[in-house]
Amino acid sequence: MNRRTVLALAVGAALLASGCTGTGGTSKGADADAPDDPAKVDGTITVLTHRTDLVQDGTMKKYAAEFNKTYPKVKVEFEGLTDYEGEVKIRMNTENYGDVLMIPAVIEKKDYPKFFASLGTQAERSKKYRFTDYTAVDGKVYGQSPLGAVPGFIYNKKVWQQAGITDWPTTPDEFLDDLKAIKSKTDAIPYYTNFKDMWPLTQWTQANGSVSCDEQATTKLAEGDPWAEGADLRTADTLLYDIVHSDLIEKDPTTTNWEASKPRLAKGEIATMWLGSWAVIQMQGAAKQAGADPDDIGFMPFPAQKNGTFCAVTLPDYNQAVNVNSDHKAAARAWIDWFTDKSGYADANLALSPLKDAPLPDVLKPYEEAGVKLLDLDDTKGAEVKSIDNQSEVGIYKPDYRQELVDLARGARKGSLDDFLTGLGEKWTEARKNLGS
Amino acid sequence: MTDTTRKAARPVPPAAPAGPTPPTAARRARRWRGVTPWLFLIAPLVLLIAFTYAPIVNMVAYSFTDWDGVSPELHWTGAENYAELFTRPELFEVFFVSGYYLAASVVQIGAALYFATVLSFNVRFRTFFKGVLFFPYLINGVAIGFVFLYFFQDGGTLDAILRLVGYDGDRAWLGTPASANVSLAGVSVWRYMGLNFVLFLGAIQSIPGELYEAAELDGANRWQQFRHIIAPGIRPVLSLSVILSVSGSLSVFEIPYIMTGGATGTETFVIQTVKLAFQFNKTGLASAAAVVLLLIILVVTWVQRRLVPDDKVDLV
Numbered sequence: 001m002n003r004r005t006v007l008a009l010a011v012g013a014a015l016l017a018s019g020c021t022g023t024g025g026t027s028k029g030a031d032a033d034a035p036d037d038p039a040k041v042d043g044t045i046t047v048l049t050h051r052t053d054l055v056q057d058g059t060m061k062k063y064a065a066e067f068n069k070t071y072p073k074v075k076v077e078f079e080g081l082t083d084y085e086g087e088v089k090i091r092m093n094t095e096n097y098g099d100v101l102m103i104p105a106v107i108e109k110k111d112y113p114k115f116f117a118s119l120g121t122q123a124e125r126s127k128k129y130r131f132t133d134y135t136a137v138d139g140k141v142y143g144q145s146p147l148g149a150v151p152g153f154i155y156n157k158k159v160w161q162q163a164g165i166t167d168w169p170t171t172p173d174e175f176l177d178d179l180k181a182i183k184s185k186t187d188a189i190p191y192y193t194n195f196k197d198m199w200p201l202t203q204w205t206q207a208n209g210s211v212s213c214d215e216q217a218t219t220k221l222a223e224g225d226p227w228a229e230g231a232d233l234r235t236a237d238t239l240l241y242d243i244v245h246s247d248l249i250e251k252d253p254t255t256t257n258w259e260a261s262k263p264r265l266a267k268g269e270i271a272t273m274w275l276g277s278w279a280v281i282q283m284q285g286a287a288k289q290a291g292a293d294p295d296d297i298g299f300m301p302f303p304a305q306k307n308g309t310f311c312a313v314t315l316p317d318y319n320q321a322v323n324v325n326s327d328h329k330a331a332a333r334a335w336i337d338w339f340t341d342k343s344g345y346a347d348a349n350l351a352l353s354p355l356k357d358a359p360l361p362d363v364l365k366p367y368e369e370a371g372v373k374l375l376d377l378d379d380t381k382g383a384e385v386k387s388i389d390n391q392s393e394v395g396i397y398k399p400d401y402r403q404e405l406v407d408l409a410r411g412a413r414k415g416s417l418d419d420f421l422t423g424l425g426e427k428w429t430e431a432r433k434n435l436g437s
Numbered sequence: 438m439t440d441t442t443r444k445a446a447r448p449v450p451p452a453a454p455a456g457p458t459p460p461t462a463a464r465r466a467r468r469w470r471g472v473t474p475w476l477f478l479i480a481p482l483v484l485l486i487a488f489t490y491a492p493i494v495n496m497v498a499y500s501f502t503d504w505d506g507v508s509p510e511l512h513w514t515g516a517e518n519y520a521e522l523f524t525r526p527e528l529f530e531v532f533f534v535s536g537y538y539l540a541a542s543v544v545q546i547g548a549a550l551y552f553a554t555v556l557s558f559n560v561r562f563r564t565f566f567k568g569v570l571f572f573p574y575l576i577n578g579v580a581i582g583f584v585f586l587y588f589f590q591d592g593g594t595l596d597a598i599l600r601l602v603g604y605d606g607d608r609a610w611l612g613t614p615a616s617a618n619v620s621l622a623g624v625s626v627w628r629y630m631g632l633n634f635v636l637f638l639g640a641i642q643s644i645p646g647e648l649y650e651a652a653e654l655d656g657a658n659r660w661q662q663f664r665h666i667i668a669p670g671i672r673p674v675l676s677l678s679v680i681l682s683v684s685g686s687l688s689v690f691e692i693p694y695i696m697t698g699g700a701t702g703t704e705t706f707v708i709q710t711v712k713l714a715f716q717f718n719k720t721g722l723a724s725a726a727a728v729v730l731l732l733i734i735l736v737v738t739w740v741q742r743r744l745v746p747d748d749k750v751d752l753v
Contacts, residue, residue, distance in 0.1 A: 108505070196697075254701060255593070407700070
């Protein structure tokens with residue numbers, strides 16, 4: 001063999017070896033049981049979190065110190081990841097992805113048993129906790145969200161009052177009229193799309209269920225056309241289209257700025273944004289910083305009623321789970337239980353508690369007074385919806401199609417709303433049939 | 438060369454002590470001489486294979502599977518991904534966007550050539566202008582994206598400047614597909630012109646000075662000097678620049694991805710591929726798309742080389 005052949009072979013072999021890289025462990029079905037005696041649990045656990053802000057300002061350390069009062073032998077370390085989804089997704093190809101982590105949205109439900117240790121059966125956990133069916137596979141639960149949120153419109157009370165509006169609108173048309181009143185009577189931008197930052201547009205999907213007041217809204221997505229006449233998503237998307245089409249939004253949506261939009265809403269330069277209850281605390285913070293009154297930040301449900309009552313779905317945040325490869329599953333489980341039940345994390349974030357018997361947070365007090373019905377969606381078909389969504393490349397949890405919708409509404413794209421929504425429905429239905437559900 | 442290594446590779450007989458020393462020493466020296474270049478090459482080769490070729494092989498392998506990017510399971514699907522790719526013409530429509538960048542690269546090369554020629558003559562503040570022109574290329578693409586977002590936003594830098602000269606257009610620069618693509622292509626020109634400029638300048642300066650003197654003695658003016666000395670002298674660099682800009686326009690990514698994320702008709706093929714892989718978890722299909730893009734670029738380059746062969750330049 002001459003030298004060139006040897007070299008070529010060596011390179012080829014190296015390439016082949018790398019081409020056949022194995023993917024992760026396939027260990028399956030471990031349980032992370034709750035420890036009986038807190039004093040005996042030990043080990044160092046690493047918690048991966050997307051809340052880099054809480055890691056940096058020491059809030060997480062305080063939680064850990066509090067946790068150590070009950071579990072003195074467990075050492076908790078935190079790893080805050082800015083690009084949480086992207087980084088954890090790649091790390092999950094190895095076994096080294098912390099002991100406790102938030103389940104990235106990209107992981108398919110059927111793969112949960114391969115990646116996470118079970119926290120118990122759904123029958124048992126659902127008595128105490130909300131959101132159990134979001135992580136349940138074959139009757140076993142693999143994660144628990146430490147807090148919940150309710151989607152809705154964040155609005156500036158002062159601006160809405162100036163426009164002469166006292167009651168929450170009850171239909172999309174009424175909502176549009178209110179925005180028009182704001183446009184004519186105040187200087188505020190009636191509605192801010194956050195088009196450039198993309199993810200705020202994806203929040204519109206969370207109107208699903210709130211419109212028709214149906215706990216089976218997710219199942220309906222998996223079994224029907226989300227943009228059929230009268231379907232929730234069609235109602236929501238039509239409202240967004242009408243808002244943009246009636247020119248009730250910011251002047252140039254392509255250069256919006258999420259961080260800058262917060263103080264603007266607080267100061268009343270922006271009247272309304274569709275977000276969720278989780279955003280209230282951020283807006284109040286922005287109000288304090290901007291020298292505005294935090295009490296001006298209001299929160300209202302989607303303008304649709306069923307039998308005279310508003311409905312609002314409850315949605316989990318990231319679900320915390322135990323790494324199936326963890327050496328300290330008991331300690332990891334102890335952390336999740338403590339963080340969910342006793343840490344006060346949900347309270348601190350003015351969020352809905354994951355405990356079913358906990359009182360509503362202050363943010364939702366107006367909801368309680370107005371008799372808004374809170375719905376826990378049935379998420380049994382959640383995984384199927386995600387697969388259809390990816391397969392069809394529609395992306396109801398992604399910003400793209402709503403960006404196109406906004407472009408369509410403001411005339412930067414040709415076509416009619418009907419054709420657009422029908423087209424989405426066709427893609428969706430075709431993918432659903434291909435997947436055989 | 439081949440002979441020496443063959444000898445070197447042959448095992449040295451263990452009975453060496455009995456023989457005379459000089460030949461062994463010579464052989465050892467020769468062997469070292471054969472190994473030394475490889476020792477120097479180990480580091481770059483390992484890096485090249487580990488970070489360039491191995492990932493490409495991986496990507497090609499993934500393009501024949503249905504992998505979603507995370508799942509421990511992946512299935513071999515043969516050429517299915519490629520079949521899907523070529524039966525969905527809408528996936529290739531995004532190449533129209535590349536047209537904007539292609540047109541922009543003509544402007545870019547023209548401007549770079551102009552500046553390089555002007556600055557190759559004795560101009561005041563030459564070095565300063567060279568720095569100014571090359572500077573944008575040194576800035577990170579992400580930073581440029583953010584800077585230009587402020588530049589184009591409503592009431593931003595561009596609007597302010599236009600107002601200074603009395604033009605109050607009040608338009609959303611990134612608002613419509615045409616306007617957005619032109620704006621983004623403009624940013625791309627601003628960024629990459631420096632590179633072309635430096636390449637041209639280097640080529641121009643490598644032309645022997647006597648040629649200009651001779652031309653001046655013969656009474657050639659600046660244009661004639663450019664036409665008959667500079668232009669033929671930098672032809673190889675010029676054709677390299679064209680190849681780079683064509684392949685660059687086909688695979689635009691950074692600037693539109695950061696500034697618009699592909700919204701409002703600014704989606705390029707690479708953005709679309711990234712979305713397939715990381716939004717819709719079709720890593721297999723996205724890998725196939727990436728392989729196809731690679732092949733397209735190779736073909737385009739090959740065609741270009743056939744049309745404009747790389748002749749040896751002989752000015753004298």
